[in-house]
Amino acid sequence: MTKYIVGVDVGGTSTKFGVFTPEGEKLTHWKISTDTDDDARHFPARIASSIEKRLLDEGIAKEERLGVGVGVPGFIDETAGIVHNAVNIGWHDYPLQATLAEALDIPVFINNDANLAAAGEYWQGAGKKEASTLFITLGTGVGGGMIINGNLVTGPRGTAGEIGHTLVVPHGRLCTCGREGCLEEYVAAKGLRRSLHDHLRNDDGPSPLHENSEAIDIYKAAEAGDALATRIVDEAAYYLAYALANAATIVNPEKIVIGGGVSAAGQTLLQPVVAHFKRLVLKEADRHLAFEFARLGNDAGIYGGAWLALRRLGR
């Protein structure tokens, strides 16, 4: 009898689902709008009924359902099954695991969404077969996750892998987390735009860039040879390399995988990062290390959810 697992990726706007075999084959996937009304109180019931309905439609019987893994953007206590804080969804100290497990009557496991995106890439994407991999997601902000010796690292609050909140400048730019000098304020879409505004204020000479330019415009202008854009991209590359070098020095991974919307900038992003990285990392930590782009795109989270359930069920 074939068995199936469900991966769920809860996002601020929509929530994605996928049904997988234990070998990592995706049978079907779909998404629904995330209902954040009333602190998202009614949304777990909708998640459960959406899964129930699809499994019925696919003809997957009760005894063929192994479990469900759910990624949530926020701080998660995986062991207790509690979402401590998911600001964009509305859950605070919310017993998501028990609520879903009761509604679905199969095992449910929860974790941070960035951790599960890392796990998904590790399972079926760019990190495949490496014992230890660092994942970084460059979108509006910076997300991250770590697989060490084949295991997802989470920590008691699931902050493990939060490289976007490692400090790169003592007493640096104020971050939304309340601290100063977080990587996130220097790279990704948010950080690039902040750098652009700083430079425009200093009047660095003519440039096609203006205060409403987006991160991808900055990368495009850099690719076209614009001096201001090149400077901004290089600064961001330096700080990203700096934080990755520190993470790689203490974790000694075999691979660093870069994903997220900003990674669409491709080699324009990667080349200066790798060049700075090679100067900044402890040499011995660089000897068995490769950079790679993520492969699963927006599906990484649902793959990761399925992997989490599989691993926690000991399969």
Add this chain to the structure above:
Amino acid sequence: MTKYIVGVDVGGTSTKFGVFTPEGEKLTHWKISTDTDDDARHFPARIASSIEKRLLDEGIAKEERLGVGVGVPGFIDETAGIVHNAVNIGWHDYPLQATLAEALDIPVFINNDANLAAAGEYWQGAGKKEASTLFITLGTGVGGGMIINGNLVTGPRGTAGEIGHTLVVPHGRLCTCGREGCLEEYVAAKGLRRSLHDHLRNDDGPSPLHENSEAIDIYKAAEAGDALATRIVDEAAYYLAYALANAATIVNPEKIVIGGGVSAAGQTLLQPVVAHFKRLVLKEADRHLAFEFARLGNDAGIYGGAWLALRRLGR
């Protein structure tokens, strides 16, 4: 039949040994001088004969010997059993594991000495029973190791946990590793003395400190209220807290254990570090986190060697 394991801690001057039960009870311990002549080529044979002789003296028969775990100060490939580089000993790309295993005819496992000191504390010292612990050793330099989810993290070159070589100041002080701004150049004995020299050059006013003062003198002067010493200690505390905050943010450990000679400064060291740390760490990563001093002193390495052998033997 009781079984025994041997832990070995190879140091630049002397090499320590301990015989342990699988429950962590130390039966006996001893040390010999490290023979670094001729790139330490003859030393593995001496390690083996010293173990052989002591096990005979203790009446531990062949079938009671489980294995040996050896810590070496340098970059180690544990899987291949090779010491890539141990500058203070003389081994370069040296097959230490195979050499010792052949001489002793029992399983041998090798790892970095700081990693094994961390493992020793985790097994029978300060990190006991915590799933994830960061260890930092403040001596002349800064060593480190990590236990995550009960497993020692090493990486393909064993650099994992090398928090002394994470960068704390962009384009900062030149480190012996060739890079700029490593933590090690701002804290521990080496960093404190470097800070002292910088401050003495700037003529910061009268102080009992002079250019030959040692790290422990600086801590004592700070405790006695000397302004210069207090400033140096606080700067060091800031950078140590900064590096620990970054490590804690991405690893999310339950405990940070501080050991090494400089940790003798006790609360004078710890209080400012913890105060800075609380401001610098991602808040969620600090919720289940405690600081503690190491408990095993110079024995941590031999305990760790025994633990490594036990774990690798699946016990």
